[in-house]
Amino acid sequence: MTERFLSYGRHLVDDDDIAAVVEVLRGEMLTTGPMVERFERAVAERVGAKHAVVVNSATSGLHIACLAARIGAGSETVTAPITFVASANCVKLCGGTVHLADIDRESLSLSPAALQRTLAAHPSVKAVMPVHFGGLASHAADLRRIAGSRLLIEDAAHSFGGAYEDGRLVGSGAYADMSIFSFHPVKPITTGEGGAVVTNDDELARLLRLFRGHGIEREPARLVALDDEGTDTPPPWYYEQHELGLNYRLTDLGAALGLSQIGKLDHYLARRRAIAAYYDERWRGLPHLAIPQSAPGERARSGLHLYILRFDYAGLKTTRQQVMAELRKNGVGSQVHYIPVYRQPYHRDGVDRAAFPESEAYYRECLSIPLHPGLTDAEVERVIGAVRNVCMRNG
């Protein structure tokens, strides 16, 4: 039997997940029915937040978070350049400005020192948006302190189930006003496509719900134009649009899958963490290889969406493309996460790459290797063998 190709990330869907979705398919509501409400309660409970607003992607979540934060023309924000483009794009979709601040070498996330410098240069920044890269939430207390009274909106797309340095859960509101999770198939749990914004703030939650659904208000006490209908009580068909929103609703199908998956999150995280800790151990002593995000305790609290290695390709007398091809020959996938945002043609105007020495060094060296809960022990050994070969033959 041929061995399966191991991609850097993959969903794990069992028969009971499938049964949960089929049950919805046989029912009355395919979208925004009882499963959405149940899933929202489960997400909020899991991370210890007062409110969870589920959406059809983390990108949608970031967008409504920016809208709820009233980011608009003239609003300035800060985020990190080593992230998927969605983090910065959602600010720009709202008409705001993005200042990028360099990452920290070890955590690969927004550097507190770089944030401090950026805020000194742009004191009117309204929101700080750290990215918990790969699932690891770092420097939470420092970033909160430096952000001061500004809004702190976490891109926690990678870190559902992860915890801060002090053990409190990402999404609990310990350090952020809003946290955004992704439930894309390669993330800690999946709804197919999907995401959530969590917050402890009642007003932000109300706005998030409004922006998720076209800006339409149905709450009787909030209606403002009933006079036009010649009545004090809303007629059955009645609603009012109060904001400019979108359709970012999650389906009941996705919510049923998410609800089934969330029950397995601890098991999935334990498997991800065990594999990561084992990888860490097996690279010790290999030449021209560095292992970020592996300081004591970090693996055990990370959402571990990604497992990243940093290669000195020149030292190994090879290139990243050759390493990727060599791994692929052994059925081992790898990927680059991510091209720095400021290198993208859409975002690069006026950016001096020299201002981002850590992001540049990271981009030169990084490679994500397979990490997902469905990897068998034999597959983990196959990944280790392939990586060790690359380092030993050329080292």
Ligand SMILES: Cc1ncc(COP(=O)(O)O)c(C=O)c1O
């Ligand atoms: C850091 C980060 N933020 C946001 C997103 C967007 O997530 P989604 O695909 O659920 O829209 C991603 C996707 O990979 C991501 O990596």
